[in-house]
Amino acid sequence: MVRKTKEEAEQTRKALVDAARTVFHACGVSRSSLDKIARQAGVTRGAVYWHFQDKAELFFAMREDVFIPMIERTDAFLYDAAYRNPLDAIAASISEFFRVLDDCTVVREVFEIMISRCEYVDEFASVQEEVGRPAQEFLEKIERMYQKAAAEGYLRAGISPEAAARDTWAFTSGLLHLLLGCRKDSGLAAEIPGMIATHMALRRA
């Protein structure tokens, strides 16, 4: 069997993205040869070069598959009208982020690859910007939420919405890196809900 139907071809493409994730995670991006990835997917390099221009394009495909849905999911909580108090929405959004990270292997692998198995130089330097943008947007989103919280009297006196947002921004980023950066981290994952609660409690009126 050489020529495949369109569906089968699309299936091959997905198998390649899956294989790339697995191999990237096990070997690191630079040591993941296209041959390794192709074998993992049960095809040859020919298939890789047919569907993607090079390793970088495969990487980008893998990344987008989980990044965009992740942002949509967390945003849904952030903007959920069910939360009267914007601080609750912020807490829920962050909690959801780490919940998905905890019980979705695919997502966790992609984040682990991006945090500790990829070198951000040359073709991949742009990835850093693509990661930096959502982070910056997250800051702006929660800043607006904190402003709303302040206007409605939910925010503790003495702290500005901007300052609160930046503190939460750093907190979230740090939590992500501490969680995924060091393997076998003595059960940090279990502490996360409590840490988020504590963090938010500090800024409640």
Add this chain to the structure above:
Amino acid sequence: MVRKTKEEAEQTRKALVDAARTVFHACGVSRSSLDKIARQAGVTRGAVYWHFQDKAELFFAMREDVFIPMIERTDAFLYDAAYRNPLDAIAASISEFFRVLDDCTVVREVFEIMISRCEYVDEFASVQEEVGRPAQEFLEKIERMYQKAAAEGYLRAGISPEAAARDTWAFTSGLLHLLLGCRKDSGLAAEIPGMIATHMALRRA
């Protein structure tokens, strides 16, 4: 000139570590061939293999050169008896960390390499643990300081020393990654002192 005096040899070693840092920072660790590094240092690969077993050993040497002094410097502030309030010592220690990071190019380059230009797999998987340990120790140190602060009535009511420590831990880690992770970060560096002050103010009694 072939055979060098002991001093000159030690100078060559240092030149190699410096060159490694420069090349690692520019090309990423995996794309930094030992030939590139040797040329940058003005020698050949022969010198590299004389002084180091392989690239990993070079990497470790580069890292230790800045890591140990950094910990000593920040610890000095943390344990400085001049601070009556332990919260001030914590703030000073963190401030010092980012101050050094800001005006010492060598230190900043090493941290940037470790954060975004190295893949933590195989030989480098251990690096992750070596980085994780100081982070864990930092958590324990500030936890003790927060306990002291609580005992002396400096800590805001309603937050436990453990929870305060973990929040500060995540904050510091996040700040580091946000600062070094995304290049041209619209002057985040300038905001850091204010962010630290805000962060600490949230937990003062």
Add this chain to the structure above:
DNA sequence: TTATATACAAACATGGATGTATGTAAATTA
């Protein structure tokens, strides 16, 4: 039904990186 484009596999060519082995002139040591 035939022609053509598709979805790969297989073969080819190239270059770069690693590790090791060997050479060697000067610094040290005896």
Add this chain to the structure above:
DNA sequence: TAATTTACATACATCCATGTTTGTATATAA
């Protein structure tokens, strides 16, 4: 001062990854 290390430079052998080219059976279009 002769013998021996030292601190490299140079040469060699091997492997692996990449990109490209060619081949080909089959799905699809005309």
